[in-house]
Amino acid sequence: MDRNIFDNEHEMFRDAARAFYQNEVKPHSDRWHEQGIVDREAFLKAGEQGMLLMWADEMYGGAGVHDFRFEQILIEEIAKHGDPGFFMTLHSRLVGPYIGELGTDEQKQRWLPKCVSGEHVLAVAITEPGGGSDVAGIRTKVEDKGDHYLLNGSKTFISNGILADLVVVVARTDTSRHGLSLFVVERGMEGFERGKNLKKMGMKSQDTAELFFNNVKLPKDNLLGEWNRGFxxxxxxxxxxxxxxxxxxxxxxxxxxxxxxxxxxxxxxxxxxxxxxxxxxxxxxxxxxxxxxxxxxxxxxxxxxxxxxxxxxxxxxxxxxxxxxxxxxxxxxxxxxxxxxxxxxxxxxxxxxxxxxxxxxxxxxxxxxxxxxxxxxxxxxxxxxxx
Ligand SMILES: Cc1cc2nc3c(=O)[nH]c(=O)nc-3n(C[C@H](O)[C@H](O)[C@H](O)COP(=O)(O)OP(=O)(O)OC[C@H]3O[C@@H](n4cnc5c(N)ncnc54)[C@H](O)[C@@H]3O)c2cc1C
Missing domain, CATH: 1.20.140.10 (Butyryl-CoA Dehydrogenase, subunit A, domain 3)
Incomplete structure (x- = not known):
């Protein structure tokens, strides 16, 4: 059945997306599959083409395009002409909006431009070794130490876990069941370690990792959104x-x-x-x-x-x-x-x-x-x- 939700602009974008995947993704797919991770340059190339965080305001380098159909097209084309293990969409549309919608102006200024350009890769860390379906059961915790926060715990199965420069981490900040908050953990912070790239049944080109947080000192302005409203x-x-x-x-x-x-x-x-x-x-x-x-x-x-x-x-x-x-x-x-x-x-x-x-x-x-x-x-x- 013909689909009737796209217009000319979408179809032109589809052609551009297809060409990008055919030229910059598909030729590397077998090598990525073997090495268990995509090249970081793939994010930079997607950024150059304006295909990352398209919704971001122009002041952060984005196109200010909120129409979901453009992301739908990227997803459809990567399945046919690229490599579905290249998790651009997780970066752009699953994690990016946490910063875009919950971030302060200062946080958006600090983080979004490099996410749009592909210099910073994003991940979100919810699941823990103890369980993933029951989000309210999260045990990774953050304590308020006055001039900073202290993060302890671990996460597992985190997509883009090896490549990620910024990780949105869900942590317990209160003993009540839904007492969770979101924090941005940055590459290089002391006490933030990554486990090995986990071997998987499929999606081999996609890096999936454990993350460990041992007394990670977080600046107060790395809290994303409201304290205890994370759930x-x-x-x-x-x-x-x-x-x-x-x-x-x-x-x-x-x-x-x-x-x-x-x-x-x-x-x-x-x-x-x-x-x-x-x-x-x-x-x-x-x-x-x-x-x-x-x-x-x-x-x-x-x-x-x-x-x-x-x-x-x-x-x-x-x-x-x-x-x-x-x-x-x-x-x-x-x-x-x-x-x-x-x-x-x-x-x-x-x-x-x-x-x-x-x-x-x-x-x-x-x-x-x-x-x-x-x-x-x-x-x-x-x-x-x-x-
Ligand atoms: C390749 C891969 C990538 C992933 N990427 C990420 C990521 O980027 N970030 C992240 O945070 N997590 C990620 N995950 C984790 C993923 O979201 C969890 O694996 C998923 O939510 C299930 O949680 P679990 O594995 O702990 O299973 P469990 O919660 O232990 O569930 C085990 C079984 O019990 C069933 N079950 C649980 N609760 C109920 C219920 N109430 N009623 C009926 N059945 C129930 C489940 O359906 C399942 O069949 C990833 C996982 C994989 C494998």
């Missing part, structure tokens, strides 16, 4: 984070589908191309149908988000459906490739391995179902309270 600040950004995920998982499904369309029309068995078997045609027809239906919902969510109307539950539905769809599509695509689909040199093999994380990070599928069920009035916590 609510996080909740504020979650709808966008889940929409970003949905766009990405759907784009990954499209990339796997296209590779499989091509493969099945070339590969032969029993004297005919694989695409001639009814099973192949039906599988591809099912994928196409489900992706088209999902795309309509995601595009509608994008427009709602542009209007500031995207609800947490609709974002959760998009994230849940697209991540589960990506799992089914990539699995079927590997199957239609036969043994070649299991080989690393075939893109679909990496796509299958990459897809496994989509149902886990940015809130697991189970947590998405919880959010959606609560929106239906099905909340046992409320029932227990009333009893």
């Amino acid at each position: 609510y600040h996080l909740m504020h950004f979650l709808a966008e984070e889940r929409l970003l995920g949905a766009c990405q998982y759907l784009a990954n499904s499209e990339a796997a589908f296209e590779a499989t369309m091509e493969y099945t029309q070339e590969r032969k068995a029993f004297g005919r191309v694989i695409a001639d078997f009814q099973n192949t045609r039906f599988k591809l027809a099912d994928m196409r149908t489900q992706m088209d239906v999902a795309q309509s919902f995601v595009d509608r969510c994008v427009l709602e988000h542009n209007e500031g109307n995207l609800s947490a539950e609709d974002a959760a539905k998009a994230k849940l459906f697209c991540s589960e769809l990506e799992a089914r599509v990539t699995d079927d695509c590997v199957q239609l490739h036969g043994g070649n689909g299991y080989m690393d040199e075939y893109p679909v093999s990496r796509m299958y391995a990459n897809a496994r994380i989509s149902r886990i990070y940015a809130g697991t599928s189970e947590i998405m179902r919880e959010i959606i069920a609560r929106s239906l009035g099905l909340d046992p916590r409320k029932k227990n309270k009333a009893a």
Whole structure:
């Protein structure tokens, strides 16, 4: 089905994004996959092209473009023509807005220009070795020492964790369940150490690390947003984070589908191309149908988000459906490739391995179902309270 949410300006931007990925990302993808990390220069090159933190005000070097469709285009093109392990979007749209929306003028002046240029890479550190789904269970803590804050604790599974120059860290600042605050920890601060680049099942070009904070002295003006309001600040950004995920998982499904369309029309068995078997045609027809239906919902969510109307539950539905769809599509695509689909040199093999994380990070599928069920009035916590 034709999509009707883009105009000429978007399509021109899509061409530029595609060319950027084809020239500056794809040629390095195999090497990044082997080395387990993208080159830092990739962020600088994306910055030169004006593709990082496009929403940032011009006074910080940005383009002041808030239209989410431009980010959606970057996500769609990187899935097909780049390397989804290059986490530009995490930098630009998942972490950058914490500084852009919660930061003081001084903080924005201090940090945003280098994030826009790609000189500073961003990460967000919520998850701890003790757990990720239950954000209110965070144990990393910050004490107010009068003229500075003192940070102690550790985080794990942090994307861009090795490359990051600025990390938005969520820490406990009060014993109440939601007593959390956000802090910016900078590369080189004494007591801030990184663990090794963690080896993963998929998304190999993406660096993922443990972070350790041992008596890190934070200047008072590295508190981001309000003291003890960190939990609510996080909740504020979650709808966008889940929409970003949905766009990405759907784009990954499209990339796997296209590779499989091509493969099945070339590969032969029993004297005919694989695409001639009814099973192949039906599988591809099912994928196409489900992706088209999902795309309509995601595009509608994008427009709602542009209007500031995207609800947490609709974002959760998009994230849940697209991540589960990506799992089914990539699995079927590997199957239609036969043994070649299991080989690393075939893109679909990496796509299958990459897809496994989509149902886990940015809130697991189970947590998405919880959010959606609560929106239906099905909340046992409320029932227990009333009893
Ligand atoms: C490659 C990768 C990159 C990541 N990047 C980042 C990052 O940049 N920053 C960051 O902070 N974190 C990051 N994470 C962490 C990620 O967000 C967490 O792994 C995720 O939130 C799940 O938390 P957990 O691993 O502790 O699982 P757990 O919370 O221990 O969950 C285990 C299982 O229990 C289920 N479960 C938990 N609670 C409930 C419930 N209430 N109802 C039903 N089922 C439940 C979960 O769905 C899951 O199936 C990343 C993880 C990976 C693997």
